[in-house]
Amino acid sequence: MRLSSILFYLQAELLLVWFALALFIFWGALWLVHFISLAYAKWRLYRKPKPREGLLPGVSVIKPLVGVDANLATNLETFFTLQYPTYELLFCVHSESDPALMVVQMLMNKYKDVDARIFVGGEQVGLNPKINNMMPAYSAAKHEFVLVSDSNIFMREDALLDMVLSMSDNVALVTQTPYCMDRKGLGSNLEQIYFGTSHARIYMTGNCLGFVCSTGMSSLIRKCALDDVGGMRAFSPYLAEDYFFGVALAKRGWLSVISGLPALQNGSTDVHRFHDRICRWIKLRVAMLPHTIILEPMQDCMMAGLMGSWAANMLFDWNSLVFFLVHVLMWMLFDYMLICTVQNGPLSFGKFEFAVMWLYRELSALPIYIKALWEPRIRWRAGLFKLRWGGLIEEVPEKR
């Protein structure tokens, strides 16, 4: 063999070793994320908030609604029975014909002494339909804090108090960590496992390390701080208004924190709808934060296992199959500990069912990710959208 060929092979080998080392360090960092998320969840979730001196501030609760599902009445009723001294409920629907209106009216008749109003038709301030829907309520909100709460949220009686008590003087945004109520059905269980494991891991670590990752299904906002960055209307060019609230507030030096109680999503769902929603969220993240195009699939269990086992084999000659299997088993164990912490009580499914559904979710993560990249258009309720890099919305006209 010629000297130049030997040198070429040596250089290629060295490059591979460096590449393997980088992957191995990344794999190690993912385990650090596991530890941080578990420790942070144990520290922050379900801890008793410190009582506040003086009067509790008033809260305007904005409920954007579109249509009805089997649990809507139950979920909305929990807002009429909140244990909190001063709050108003502001229900928003796009049109007079929305069936959610009847549900709200029925509840308003049942709880006549709760301060509640309905806003119909929204205000067209931009392309984000949720913002358009909420705009009249936001303009009419009379309290110092605004709680944006999606239609599928079930509130424990003490949840609003818990959120307000998490709001200190330097904080402008308190989000409830997205999680789920115990529900029956494969779709609901998969959703609960996703939010209690993969999502919670990043949400806990992101919040612990001060990254903006606000998922706004249940978020308490200091109204003067949001007004200071342009009010709600300023975020109508974005589909992921919740994330951009967090970014804008952080730029002004405000902190975002999580509350002690997680958000209890209690909409009716199935496997198909769950996948669609995850797919839609991936499209949002890819447009807003292009670096997640590579990072996101790499931080999933299976992909991380493949990378780690190849790197460990390359660097230390360890058996790849054994490494991969131990990796998956340990990852599942850490995820189980995390979901138990977020649940703070027994799960509604057994350990074996957890293992099977967790495996299915992890194995489907990459195909769902590829599907999301394959079709960049986003269907959200009645609208069809496309996002430009940076997260700005482009409306896509429906084909007739």
Ligand SMILES: CCCCCCCC/C=C\CCCCCCCC(=O)N[C@@H](CO)[C@H](O)/C=C/CCCCCCCCCCCCC
């Ligand atoms: C060495 C470890 C590297 C880990 C990098 C992780 C990169 C992000 C990968 C996956 C994202 C997972 C999902 C996070 C939850 C987002 C849920 C969501 O999409 N919500 C949208 C709808 O409500 C919302 O509009 C968007 C919110 C923005 C999410 C931003 C996610 C970035 C989080 C960064 C945290 C990094 C923590 C690890 C640091 C070592």
Ligand SMILES: O=c1ccn([C@@H]2O[C@H](COP(=O)(O)OP(=O)(O)O[C@H]3OC[C@@H](O)[C@H](O)[C@H]3O)[C@@H](O)[C@H]2O)c(=O)[nH]1
């Ligand atoms: O056209 C719409 C669509 C949705 N909405 C409302 O927006 C809320 C969230 O809608 P969905 O439950 O369909 O969607 P998601 O749970 O995936 O929302 C999530 O992702 C997109 C972000 O903008 C949201 O803030 C976030 O909660 C609901 O309360 C829904 O009623 C509208 O008011 N109008």
